[in-house]
Amino acid sequence: MTELAVDPVLVLLGVSPTGELATNAAELLGAAARIGTPVAVIIAGPGHGQDAATAAGARGAHRVLLAETPYVDSALTAQLVDGLVTAYERVNPSAVLIANSIEGRDVAGRFAVRTQNALAVDAIGVDRDAEGIIVHHSVYGGAYDVDSAVTFGIPVVTIREGGVEDRAAAANPTIDSLEYVQTGRTAATIVSFTPEQARSSRPALRGATRVVAGGRGVGSAEDFALVEQLADVLGAAVGASRVAVDSGYVPHSYQVGQTGVSVAPQLYIALGISGAIQHRAGMQTAKTIVAINKDPEALIFEIADFGVVGDLFTVVPQLVSALTAKKE
Numbered sequence: 001m002t003e004l005a006v007d008p009v010l011v012l013l014g015v016s017p018t019g020e021l022a023t024n025a026a027e028l029l030g031a032a033a034r035i036g037t038p039v040a041v042i043i044a045g046p047g048h049g050q051d052a053a054t055a056a057g058a059r060g061a062h063r064v065l066l067a068e069t070p071y072v073d074s075a076l077t078a079q080l081v082d083g084l085v086t087a088y089e090r091v092n093p094s095a096v097l098i099a100n101s102i103e104g105r106d107v108a109g110r111f112a113v114r115t116q117n118a119l120a121v122d123a124i125g126v127d128r129d130a131e132g133i134i135v136h137h138s139v140y141g142g143a144y145d146v147d148s149a150v151t152f153g154i155p156v157v158t159i160r161e162g163g164v165e166d167r168a169a170a171a172n173p174t175i176d177s178l179e180y181v182q183t184g185r186t187a188a189t190i191v192s193f194t195p196e197q198a199r200s201s202r203p204a205l206r207g208a209t210r211v212v213a214g215g216r217g218v219g220s221a222e223d224f225a226l227v228e229q230l231a232d233v234l235g236a237a238v239g240a241s242r243v244a245v246d247s248g249y250v251p252h253s254y255q256v257g258q259t260g261v262s263v264a265p266q267l268y269i270a271l272g273i274s275g276a277i278q279h280r281a282g283m284q285t286a287k288t289i290v291a292i293n294k295d296p297e298a299l300i301f302e303i304a305d306f307g308v309v310g311d312l313f314t315v316v317p318q319l320v321s322a323l324t325a326k327k328e
Helices: 025-035 049-058 078-091 102-115 225-234 242-246 312-327
Strands: 008-013 037-044 063-068 095-099 118-129 132-139 144-148 155-159 174-177 210-214 237-240 267-271 288-293 306-309
Touching: 008 025, 008 078, 025 037, 025 049, 025 095, 025 118, 025 155, 037 049, 037 078, 049 063, 063 078, 078 102, 095 102, 102 118, 102 155, 132 155, 210 225, 225 237, 225 267, 225 312, 237 242, 288 312
Parallel strands: 008 037, 008 095, 037 063, 063 174, 095 155, 118 155, 210 237, 210 267, 267 288, 288 306
Antiparallel strands: 118 132, 132 144
């Protein structure tokens, strides 16, 4: 058996039913490299594992524990937990990192209970000091940054997509087969799978590095096209406040906030958004926040790095023209 890495950090990487490595893989491996040596766990459908393992190496995995099984596409999370437990027993890691997705949170909770380790959720970063691993969180709608550390076992950490800037250097990983026993524990069954057809050339909102979002101040579904124009010039994803969604300007999938999608992009531009705490809860960890609002008392200005007090229907067209001219 090949010797495992020194001070390994186990990272569960998602693979789509069509074989693509999850977009959050680079963040997870970057976070792992900050506190140890990234060891990826990949559990994929038949024929998809090798390409996913190679992609993991390009994103910084020093080792890959790989399993291919047809059952991963027929039952939710159960196969992932079974495989991750086996990898944990084999590697004896200092931490386990998992994406803070719906599936990832389910896996993390089941895994932590089964292995009797501590769970730290929705982290925006990890570090190490003389006493061990520290997990960073943004809480209460981004109003406070707090740190946590485990008092027993090792930390099982779910990482918020877009929350980690660190990236690991590409590696040429050793790929080992991961054989595990299916426990047969209760799991939801996947009856069928149909890939969703791409509806837009814009980036997906969750995990986007740039987001342009519109709120009540946009005024109508027709005028929301102005938000989309600015997003397209910047190559950004499009978001919205809950009021804009409830008013029918855009679908619920666009909603950023406490009851929508949480984002942590490099750039977040808020157009006509007042900045209610429910909205701020989903975007306040953005690296740079730009707000355009005609109300100088809007709460969004309290957290904005740059603010423009003005009519967005005057400001945004000028901004689009300036950015377009700069590209030419």
